[in-house]
Every structure is written in structure tokens, then in C-alpha cells.
Amino acid sequence: MRFGVIGGGVGGLGAAYELAKAGHFVAVYERAPFLGGLASTFDVGGGQLERFYHHLFLSDTTIIELLEELGLSDRLIWNESKVGYFTHGEIHPFSTAIDLLRFKPVPFIDRIRMGLVTLYLQRIKNWRKLEGITAASFMRRWAGDRNYREIWEPLLRGKFTIYAEDLAMPWLWSKFATRVSSRKGPLGREKLGYISGSWQTLVDELEKRIIVAGGETHVSTGVRRIATSDSGVTGLLVDGEEPREVPFDAVIATVPSFVLPNLVDLPENYAARTRSIDYEGAIAVTWVLKRSISSVYWLNVADEDIPFLLLLEQTNLVPTSAYGGRRIIYTANYVTRDDPRWEMADEDIIADYVPHMKKINPEFDESWIDATYIHKEPAAQPIMTVDYSQKILPVRTPVSGLWLASMSQVYPEDRGTNYSIRLGQQVARQAMEDVERRAS
Numbered sequence: 001m002r003f004g005v006i007g008g009g010v011g012g013l014g015a016a017y018e019l020a021k022a023g024h025f026v027a028v029y030e031r032a033p034f035l036g037g038l039a040s041t042f043d044v045g046g047g048q049l050e051r052f053y054h055h056l057f058l059s060d061t062t063i064i065e066l067l068e069e070l071g072l073s074d075r076l077i078w079n080e081s082k083v084g085y086f087t088h089g090e091i092h093p094f095s096t097a098i099d100l101l102r103f104k105p106v107p108f109i110d111r112i113r114m115g116l117v118t119l120y121l122q123r124i125k126n127w128r129k130l131e132g133i134t135a136a137s138f139m140r141r142w143a144g145d146r147n148y149r150e151i152w153e154p155l156l157r158g159k160f161t162i163y164a165e166d167l168a169m170p171w172l173w174s175k176f177a178t179r180v181s182s183r184k185g186p187l188g189r190e191k192l193g194y195i196s197g198s199w200q201t202l203v204d205e206l207e208k209r210i211i212v213a214g215g216e217t218h219v220s221t222g223v224r225r226i227a228t229s230d231s232g233v234t235g236l237l238v239d240g241e242e243p244r245e246v247p248f249d250a251v252i253a254t255v256p257s258f259v260l261p262n263l264v265d266l267p268e269n270y271a272a273r274t275r276s277i278d279y280e281g282a283i284a285v286t287w288v289l290k291r292s293i294s295s296v297y298w299l300n301v302a303d304e305d306i307p308f309l310l311l312l313e314q315t316n317l318v319p320t321s322a323y324g325g326r327r328i329i330y331t332a333n334y335v336t337r338d339d340p341r342w343e344m345a346d347e348d349i350i351a352d353y354v355p356h357m358k359k360i361n362p363e364f365d366e367s368w369i370d371a372t373y374i375h376k377e378p379a380a381q382p383i384m385t386v387d388y389s390q391k392i393l394p395v396r397t398p399v400s401g402l403w404l405a406s407m408s409q410v411y412p413e414d415r416g417t418n419y420s421i422r423l424g425q426q427v428a429r430q431a432m433e434d435v436e437r438r439a440s
């Protein structure tokens with residue numbers, strides 16, 4: 001059978017590998033000039049680095065098993081991660097339960113209250129109990145106003161911008177569950193995983209296996225239209241010097257869900273559902289520095305005057321030898337469509353950020369900078385609002401032979417490469433069964 005996959009991110013490649021392994025012909029079409037999607041990489045100091053920072057949790061079992069299957073287990077490294085919280089001009093350690101108890105920006109009684117809320121959330125096994133509640137109202141009610149203002153409001157605003165008040169509680173619950181899974185015991189430190197050689201190692205191996213099995217990958221080849229007849233999908237109209245139609249028995253689209261109605265005619269109620277899920281964008285600046293900014297890996301920045309919400313020092317998790325001895329730092333934001341930085345020149349964004357780097361480390365000097373890179377992605381994070389499980393689109397679309405496997409269908413977990421691969425594999429298996437049933 002012939003399968004077409006739209007999108008060469010890890011979800012599309014995971015689906016394609018599954019199809020190729022089962023002996024089907026598969027062709028992956030990616031609009032960008034490279035594979036990997038949100039987990040794609042670029043060259044820094046002779047090594048590869050993700051455009052957007054990436055790590056794994058111990059609960060990311062699908063990707064861990066896939067790495068094993070591909071003979072890449074030895075590339076997976078686990079290191080202790082240090083988390084910090086920058087507020088009122090200071091970095092506060094924020095990794096362990098003890099750190100939380102020592103977190104001075106809120107009174108001791110609130111720290112105890114926060115600890116109890118954390119314990120309560122860890123005891124909840126059925127996230128559906130939290131379905132109709134927003135994270136903001138849950139935290140205001142149970143953690144209290146001071147904890148909400150000092151901790152949760154800045155974190156939610158940083159990650160979900162104008163949607164902070166609308167975010168559903170199961171998403172936050174699953175964040176707790178993931179982070180707890182990456183700790184040894186309640187007082188333990190968190191361990192995070194990284195694929196040495198970057199996510200490119202995984203992307204390259206998947207591509208190799210797809211090709212060896214007789215499949216194809218095409219970059220700089222966007223899909224313009226999904227061709228259909230009365231009986232369903234017939235092929236894909238793909239970019240090229242001469243746009244051409246390639247015949248397929250079934251198609252898996254891994255594009256953001258709101259993109260699907262631009263590619264194919266859908267019944268209006270389904271099309272409206274695809275458009276009803278908002279996404280926000282992300283802008284990440286990568287700084288290649290001569291010196292380290294701090295000893296923290298993941299620093300939440302809760303200061304409204306600082307224009308980034310996160311400062312992540314990659315080389316506090318991954319050795320500097322991966323990047324020619326340089327220090328790698330990301331500063332990042334989630335942003336709405338009207339954020340002025342979409343239009344700003346890269347050098348203006350850097351000039352804007354430099355004084356704020358000095359707030360984090362007063363010794364920071366522009367002479368430390370070897371290079372900077374800016375990456376922007378408009379569809380970086382779907383927004384999970386209350387009762388989201390009822391909004392999730394079924395993977396089988398109303399068009400026979402057309403399947404959707406997008407980040408917006410990952411819930412209540414935060415979207416991640418583990419879950420895109422899991423979804424890609426599941427949809428590939430369902431699509432194969434369906435095509436085989438239709439053919440017999």
C-alpha cells in the first residue's frame with residue numbers, strides 16, 4: 001500500500017517509520033528545507049543544537065524505547081538538572097521540596113501550603129476530576145493568593161500569555177506528574193535526558209531506516225492540497241518546479257490542526273473544530289557565550305520588566321565539548337500573533353535583551369557573546385482550555401483515508417517529542433488496519 005505523510009517532524013517520521021517497517025511504501029513531505037520540525041537543529045560550534053531547547057523526562061517511555069529499537073540507547077544521557085526561579089532581582093533554587101520550603105519570596109506558611117498542594121496533586125490519579133477547572137482558579141483557591149501572585153501567575157503568563165487564565169488544570173496536573181517521575185523520591189533531584197549529538201541523531205536514523213525500507217523523504221516540498229474523490233483520499237498535490245499529484249491509498253497529516261482545512265475540503269463542523277483550537281508561537285534566542293551565566297539549567301524568569309520568561313543554560317545539562325567548548329544559553333518566550341518581535345530585526349531583539357542579561361548576572365558583558373541566533377515558530381503550543389478532552393479532534397477525519405496526528409491531540413500531557421512519536425505510531429497502525437480492511 002502507498003502512504004503519504006505530511007510533515008517531517010518527529011511525529012511524521014515516527015509514523016512513516018512504523019509504516020515502512022510493516023512493508024508499506026511511504027513518502028514524507030516537509031515544507032521546510034530540513035526534517036525535524038520543532039525538534040530540528042542547526043550547526044553550532046561544530047555540533048548540532050535544537051532550534052528550541054529539548055530534554056526528556058524518565059516518563060518519556062515511547063521515545064526511550066524507540067531509541068533502543070534504533071540501536072541509539074547509548075546516545076541517551078541522563079544528568080541532574082538544576083531549576084531556578086528569578087524574582088525580585090535574585091535567583092532562588094527551585095529544584096527540590098527543600099528549595100520550596102526555603103523560597104523566601106512567600107511567607108513560610110504559604111510555602112507549607114504550596115507543599116501540601118503539590119502532595120495533593122501527586123495523589124490524584126484520575127485527571128478527569130480536574131477537567132472543568134482552570135489552573136489559575138485551582139491555584140488561587142488551594143495554594144492561595146500570595147503563592148498564586150508570586151509563583152503561578154508569572155509561570156502561567158510566561159507560558160500561556162493571554163491564555164493564562166483559560167488553561168485547563170489537567171495540563172498543569174500532568175506537568176507535576178512528569179516532573180515527579182523524573183525525580184528519585186520526594187526529596188530527590190530531577191534527572192533529565194538528552195540525546196547526545198542532539199535530536200538530529202534520532203531524525204537522521206529514522207530517515208535512514210525509512211529510505212532503506214524503500215520509502216522517500218522530501219524536504220522543501222510543501223503539500224498544497226490533499227486530492228480526494230467521492231470515495232476518499234486519492235493522493236497529494238506537492239510543491240516542486242512543476243507541482244505534481246502523487247497517488248496514495250492513505251495520508252497522515254501531522255500539521256497543526258488549524259492548517260488541515262487549508263489542504264482539503266472538510267465538513268463545516270469538523271473544519272470549525274480544527275480552527276477552534278488556538279496555538280501560540282515561540283521565539284527563542286540562542287546565545288553562544290565565552291562564559292557561563294549561572295549554574296542553573298532551567299531558570300524561570302518571573303519579572304515583568306524582563307522580556308523573556310526562560311533562561312536555559314544548555315551547557316549546564318550537556319557538556320560544552322558538544323559545542324566546541326562554548327557555553328550555550330537560550331532565552332525564550334511564548335508569544336501571541338501580535339507580538340512586535342515577529343517583525344523586529346534580529347539585532348534589535350538582541351540589543352533589547354542584553355541589558356536584561358545583566359540583571360540575571362551583573363558581570364555579563366557583551367564581549368562574552370560569540371554569536372546569537374533567533375528562531376521563531378508561529379505554531380509552537382496548542383492551548384488546552386477547560387473540558388479540552390471533548391475538543392480533541394479524532395485522528396480519523398471525516399475524509400476516508402485521511403488521518404490527523406497533530407500536537408493538539410496530545411492531552412493531558414504537555415506536547416513533547418515522546419507524545420508526537422507515540423501518536424504518529426498509533427495513527428500509522430490504525431491507518432494500516434483501515435487500508436488493509438478496505439482492500440480486502
Ligand SMILES: Cc1cc2nc3c(=O)[nH]c(=O)nc-3n(C[C@H](O)[C@H](O)[C@H](O)COP(=O)(O)OP(=O)(O)OC[C@H]3O[C@@H](n4cnc5c(N)ncnc54)[C@H](O)[C@@H]3O)c2cc1C
Binds near residue numbers: 006223417420
Ligand atoms: C520552545 C519549545 C520547547 C520544547 N521543548 C521540548 C522538550 O524539552 N522536550 C520534548 O520532547 N519536546 C519539546 N517540545 C515539543 C516538541 O518539539 C514537539 O512536541 C514535537 O517536535 C512536535 O512534533 P510534530 O511532528 O508533532 O510537529 P512539528 O514538529 O510541528 O512538525 C510538523 C511539520 O509539518 C510541516 N508542515 C506544515 N505544513 C506543511 C505542508 N503544507 N506541507 C508539508 N509540511 C508541512 C512543518 O514544517 C513541520 O515540520 C518543545 C517545543 C517548543 C516549541
